[in-house]
Amino acid sequence: MNEVSSLSSMSGLRVAIMTDETGWHTGRLKKAFRARGVEARCVDLASCRIDTSWSPYGLAIPGFARDLPDAVFVRGIAGGTFEQVTLRLGILHALRECGVPVYNDARAIERSVDKSMTSFLLHRAGVATPPAWATESAAFAQRVLMRETAAGRRVVLKPLFGSQGKGLRRLGANAATGALEPLPPLRGYREVAYLQRYVGSARARQQGYDWRVLVIGGHAVAAMRRTGGSGWIHNVARGARCEPAELDPTLASLAERATAALGLDYAGVDLIPDLSAPDQTGLPLVLEVNGVAAWRGLQSVTSVDIAAALVDDLLDRKLAASGTPPLPVVPLHAGR
Known part of the structure; x- marks a missing residue:
């Protein structure tokens, strides 16, 4: 497909960029969508709602009136309570159920x-991948730590959910004394121990x-x-x-x-x-x-236009594969 026909085929499409903050990444994405003739607007998942009185989809996305976007790009999901995050992921699940291509969709993000x-x-x-253990039992986690230390290895304790290297602790024998460092209280890790074998020398x-x-x-x-x-x-x-x-x-x-x-x-x-x-x-x-990967650092050392590559893949593969517009809800009592 040449550039002219490609732009023409995408005209009129509207995409929602799901994000809790705007900045460098969303700016690059919007520019890449504009280059393909697609309107993209940023939407905070926290502002969306499931609303079964909102015809025809039962789903309200700010900026799209009673319609749904033709596709969704997930750039960021804000943290919050378990219930808040569950609802935000539920919005993404609902969009997929309505036939909207979601990039990446909620199932993949949850994994x-x-x-x-x-x-x-x-x-x-x-x-x-390094061996890993996840448990709610502090006693079991301590046994893993003792076994790995006895074998001359160390482990890394990580928050089950988290990014950017926050909350990571390397555990094992103390470098100065050789004594085993105890497992820290799990309340700081929401009562779950995720341990991954430390890879290093x-x-x-x-x-x-x-x-x-x-x-x-x-x-x-x-x-x-x-x-x-x-x-x-x-x-x-x-x-x-x-x-x-x-x-x-x-x-x-x-x-x-x-x-x-x-x-x-x-x-x-x-x-x-x-x-x-x-x-x-x-x-x-x-x-x-x-x-939900950031790429600003990577963009600084590669000639690949990452935002354009992401947008092209969403439009030319993900959206093209769906081939159908969003599907409205059809109540069971319709036509009675």
């Missing part, structure tokens, strides 16, 4: 935001890096290496530096398989070299998969 489910699905799909800590690979529509499109940061945590939000990285077949394949295992349209996949292995081959392991 990726829950670190325990991410680990389970990666393991089930045979994707190389003296060499790994000196080099201090991991990779972020962006996968769009099933294909790895760009990668960067993150160095430095806050000690052993290499998130950009914690001060890590972004460097260009070669997207070699091993990194690309592993990131693509991880994304497919969680059913994501696009994802930021975090990988780390396994230098703790006896042969220190440095083969990558998948640490986390981000279903």
